[in-house]
Amino acid sequence: MSMARKTGGDEETGDRGVSRRTFVGAAGTTAATALAGCSGGDGTPTPTSGGGGGGGDGDDDSTPTADPAAAQRGGTLVAGMQSGLDGRDPHLVQAASTLRVLENIYGKLVEIDQDLKPVGQLATEWSVSDDDLTWTFQLREGVMFHPPESRELTAADVVYSFERLLNEDTGSPWRSNFTPIANVSADGDYTVVFEFDEPYAPFLFKLSSGGYILPEGADDASDYDIADQPVGTGPFVFDENVAQARTNVTAFEDYWGTDGDGNALPYLDEVEFQVIPEGQARLTNLQSGSIDWAVTVPPSQADSLEGSNSITLSNIPGTFYDYVGHNTTNAPLDDVRLRQAISWAISRESIVQGARFGYATPTQDPIPPASVWKDLISVDEPYSQDQARAESLREESDYDGEELTIQVGQQFPAQVNIAEIVQQQLGEVGITATVQPTDFGTMISNLNEGAYDLTIVGWSGFVDPDDMMYLQFHSGETFNQSNYSNEEVDELLEQGRQAAGDREERAAFYDDAIDIIAEEVPYTFLEFNDELAAWRNSVKNFTHISTGTPRFRDVWLEG
Amino acid sequence: MGYGAYVLKRVLLIGPILFGVSLISFGALELLPGGPVEAAFGTRANPELVEQLREQYGLNRPFHVRYLDWVGDIVLNQDFGQTIRTERDVSTLLATSLPPTIWLAASGALVSVFIGIPAGIVSAVNHYEPEDYLATFLAFLGLSIPNFFLGLVLILVFSLYVPIFPSSGFVSPLEDPVEGVRTLVLPALTVGTAISAVVMRMMRSSLLEVFSEEYIRTARAKGLTRALVTNKHAVKNALIPTVTVVGLNFGYLLGGVVIVEQIFAIPGIGRLTLTAILTREYRVLQGSLLVIALLFALVNLATDLLYAYLDPRIKYD
Numbered sequence: 001m002s003m004a005r006k007t008g009g010d011e012e013t014g015d016r017g018v019s020r021r022t023f024v025g026a027a028g029t030t031a032a033t034a035l036a037g038c039s040g041g042d043g044t045p046t047p048t049s050g051g052g053g054g055g056g057d058g059d060d061d062s063t064p065t066a067d068p069a070a071a072q073r074g075g076t077l078v079a080g081m082q083s084g085l086d087g088r089d090p091h092l093v094q095a096a097s098t099l100r101v102l103e104n105i106y107g108k109l110v111e112i113d114q115d116l117k118p119v120g121q122l123a124t125e126w127s128v129s130d131d132d133l134t135w136t137f138q139l140r141e142g143v144m145f146h147p148p149e150s151r152e153l154t155a156a157d158v159v160y161s162f163e164r165l166l167n168e169d170t171g172s173p174w175r176s177n178f179t180p181i182a183n184v185s186a187d188g189d190y191t192v193v194f195e196f197d198e199p200y201a202p203f204l205f206k207l208s209s210g211g212y213i214l215p216e217g218a219d220d221a222s223d224y225d226i227a228d229q230p231v232g233t234g235p236f237v238f239d240e241n242v243a244q245a246r247t248n249v250t251a252f253e254d255y256w257g258t259d260g261d262g263n264a265l266p267y268l269d270e271v272e273f274q275v276i277p278e279g280q281a282r283l284t285n286l287q288s289g290s291i292d293w294a295v296t297v298p299p300s301q302a303d304s305l306e307g308s309n310s311i312t313l314s315n316i317p318g319t320f321y322d323y324v325g326h327n328t329t330n331a332p333l334d335d336v337r338l339r340q341a342i343s344w345a346i347s348r349e350s351i352v353q354g355a356r357f358g359y360a361t362p363t364q365d366p367i368p369p370a371s372v373w374k375d376l377i378s379v380d381e382p383y384s385q386d387q388a389r390a391e392s393l394r395e396e397s398d399y400d401g402e403e404l405t406i407q408v409g410q411q412f413p414a415q416v417n418i419a420e421i422v423q424q425q426l427g428e429v430g431i432t433a434t435v436q437p438t439d440f441g442t443m444i445s446n447l448n449e450g451a452y453d454l455t456i457v458g459w460s461g462f463v464d465p466d467d468m469m470y471l472q473f474h475s476g477e478t479f480n481q482s483n484y485s486n487e488e489v490d491e492l493l494e495q496g497r498q499a500a501g502d503r504e505e506r507a508a509f510y511d512d513a514i515d516i517i518a519e520e521v522p523y524t525f526l527e528f529n530d531e532l533a534a535w536r537n538s539v540k541n542f543t544h545i546s547t548g549t550p551r552f553r554d555v556w557l558e559g
Numbered sequence: 560m561g562y563g564a565y566v567l568k569r570v571l572l573i574g575p576i577l578f579g580v581s582l583i584s585f586g587a588l589e590l591l592p593g594g595p596v597e598a599a600f601g602t603r604a605n606p607e608l609v610e611q612l613r614e615q616y617g618l619n620r621p622f623h624v625r626y627l628d629w630v631g632d633i634v635l636n637q638d639f640g641q642t643i644r645t646e647r648d649v650s651t652l653l654a655t656s657l658p659p660t661i662w663l664a665a666s667g668a669l670v671s672v673f674i675g676i677p678a679g680i681v682s683a684v685n686h687y688e689p690e691d692y693l694a695t696f697l698a699f700l701g702l703s704i705p706n707f708f709l710g711l712v713l714i715l716v717f718s719l720y721v722p723i724f725p726s727s728g729f730v731s732p733l734e735d736p737v738e739g740v741r742t743l744v745l746p747a748l749t750v751g752t753a754i755s756a757v758v759m760r761m762m763r764s765s766l767l768e769v770f771s772e773e774y775i776r777t778a779r780a781k782g783l784t785r786a787l788v789t790n791k792h793a794v795k796n797a798l799i800p801t802v803t804v805v806g807l808n809f810g811y812l813l814g815g816v817v818i819v820e821q822i823f824a825i826p827g828i829g830r831l832t833l834t835a836i837l838t839r840e841y842r843v844l845q846g847s848l849l850v851i852a853l854l855f856a857l858v859n860l861a862t863d864l865l866y867a868y869l870d871p872r873i874k875y876d
Contacts, residue, residue: 281726
């Protein structure tokens with residue numbers, strides 16, 4: 001059931017457009033359609049068939065191949081979610097569960113497709129100036145805002161949204177994604193220009209996370225309160241939220257998207273996001289038919305769905321990885337040999353099996369397996385479990401038997417499990433460690449203050465290598481909790497951030513950086529967790545993507 | 560002291576109790592390391608953002624100022640404050656999550672009465688006979704089966720294999736009586752089973768105690784039938800201590816049956832509290848602790864008053 005995904009095979013489809021200084025989003029021309037990995041000839045980003053998707057190799061068996069002509073209209077899809085709505089303002093929310101709902105309500109310039117590539121959503125195409133400092137986006141025409149705005153989206157709304165994100169008073173957790181923007185301005189109704197002081201290569205990816213577009217003046221609107229009533233451009237309109245219980249959204253009649261035959265989307269009348277926190281209960285509800293679709297199937301339960309003839313279980317490599325974080329400035333872990341010993345001591349495969357029930361992929365780097373970057377960025381000398389080597393490195397090091405603590409968030413049983421496996425495997429090579437399950441909030445403070453030896457924690461990735469590496473391994477960065485510092489790595493990461501050119505050219509910087517990082521081990525990368533979702537077979541045309549964000553715009557219910 | 564004065568005294572005592580609870584819940588939580596901002600933003604919390612939000616939410620003011628501010632708003636405006644990240648109004652959150660929990664607690668208590676009291680009577684009447692052993696065995700079984708297991712088994716059996724009852728959600732019986740009761744059956748059975756064991760044991764022992772009293776011997780000596788003696792004379796008196804047990808357990812259930820609410824996806828106060836703990840939503844946690852304490856105190860009071868009313872021998876002092 002796992003997806004055989006070829007990456008890096010998309011040269012033909014125009015990803016080198018980057019070097020031609022013109023990106024084209026999901027609109028207009030045939031070439032653009034191929035690039036966006038969608039088959040809707042009219043340019044909607046609707047992955048209505050397998051052909052042309054998945055990097056153009058057409059072998060993507062996880063894409064539901066469905067004929068839009070067969071689509072049925074109407075009905076309410078009930079989606080089982082892990083937790084309730086955690087706020088309604090997309091600029092302020094960061095909880096994945098909430099963003100999964102808001103993604104269906106709000107629009108953004110660019111979204112991430114199945115290959116974790118940016119494709120146009122509200123932007124139809126864009127270009128970068130020769131000096132890489134000016135990005136110009138063409139907006140889709142005829143995009144309407146939900147009531148009570150009920151008016152067309154223009155460049156002024158985009159400008160407003162980014163000024164709002166950048167305003168410190170907004171307090172947006174996404175702000176740092178956009179701080180390199182020096183100026184954003186409208187040029188007419190359908191053109192937005194972003195100016196930078198320095199080239200900012202990851203910009204497209206950043207737009208896809210957190211860059212939701214709100215109507216201009218939303219904060220001062222007199223007929224609605226944007227904090228309570230989302231007003232977006234997405235396929236569904238916010239209807240009602242009952243705290244801890246459910247969120248209902250209804251089809252937006254004036255949604256801009258259409259399917260391959262030109263029929264209006266969405267097909268569904270309504271989506272009810274129902275909160276069922278307990279994983280087993282979520283599956284039982286799916287089996288009994290009281291929900292149609294379930295998010296985040298617990299790996300421990302996934303086996304029970306394999307072979308079911310009424311339910312589809314989909315597992316694809318996700319974007320969330322676990323790692324062992326080393327505090328590189330405190331003794332004894334300031335000794336690189338000890339960190340290397342730890343990396344050689346651990347069997348990633350036993351963690352995949354023991355803590356993730358086989359639903360994970362071992363990794364040596366932070367690049368998600370489904371990403372088009374995966375083949376371009378890799379460690380030359382990967383680690384594997386080699387206890388003899390681990391022991392000799394441990395003997396060479398200054399380590400003399402002190403007990404190391406492994407801090408881990410106590411509310412994450414799988415990570416506690418990983419910590420225990422790591423503890424045991426370290427013990428086998430003569431490194432003593434204790435597992436210290438800690439309240440997550442407390443643990444994060446400890447990590448920020450450097451009050452730890454080792455930690456097991458995860459990074460839920462966005463998909464650009466910059467987001468996966470700059471924030472963690474550049475000296476002095478906020479999320480560099482290992483206090484790792486290497487001038488050469490810093491320089492490579494800066495070059496990667498600025499190289500807005502060809503993907504391979506840009507990847508080369510990260511490819512070099514990851515080798516140094518692997519050698520110096522601020523992190524021991526463990527495994528990428530599978531993204532598991534399940535749905536009843538009556539749910540048609542659902543596209544499961546690695547980030548786990550469900551888009552219900554072109555899903556229909558059969559029967 | 561008369562009954563009226565006793566009631567007044569008990570009602571007045573609730574004030575100091577709530578004051579104590581508010582001080583403890585507010586203080587203990589505020590003193591914990593790791594704040595709501597860190598918990599909300601996880602690995603992505605950077606120090607500047609944390610500082611900015613702490614300032615925005617007034618988390619950097621002195622303890623007593625924040626406490627008085629909080630209590631003042633509750634007492635004067637019934638305003639429990641705002642959350643850091645969610646659905647902002649804590650009062651609304653509390654108001655929406657209380658009814659499901661009250662319904663669950665009440666129906667659970669009802670189940671325990673309907674199972675526990677008859678079982679206790681059967682057990683006491685057939686003292687040291689097979690019926691007694693069977694009832695005792697079942698009671699211990701009910702007490703020993705963990706909630707989460709029983710809940711999942713009930714879901715499997717009654718939602719999946721024989722789909723009679725829905726497996727999750729909550730519909731208020733006031734809005735839709737049929738659907739409301741249907742959604743309550745499985746969770747009520749789950750919480751009711753464990754408590755019915757306690758009720759059964761209480762009923763059994765107090766009935767046995769009553770059986771040994773002289774007036775029962777007199778009744779028997781008069782030649783009354785066993786059934787009549789039990790039903791008319793004994794049960795009524797044996798019920799008095801049992802009422803207390805049911806009342807206390809009802810109060811305990813009002814604190815939220817976290818696991819059951821979690822399994823059956825009931826949007827109650829237990830789940831609200833749990834989520835608040837995990838996300839360090841202090842205002843929600845403090846508010847829900849206070850409300851739970853208030854409810855517990857009220858139920859306790861009602862039980863005691865009922866007890867005193869049922870048993871005229873009780874002295875108020």
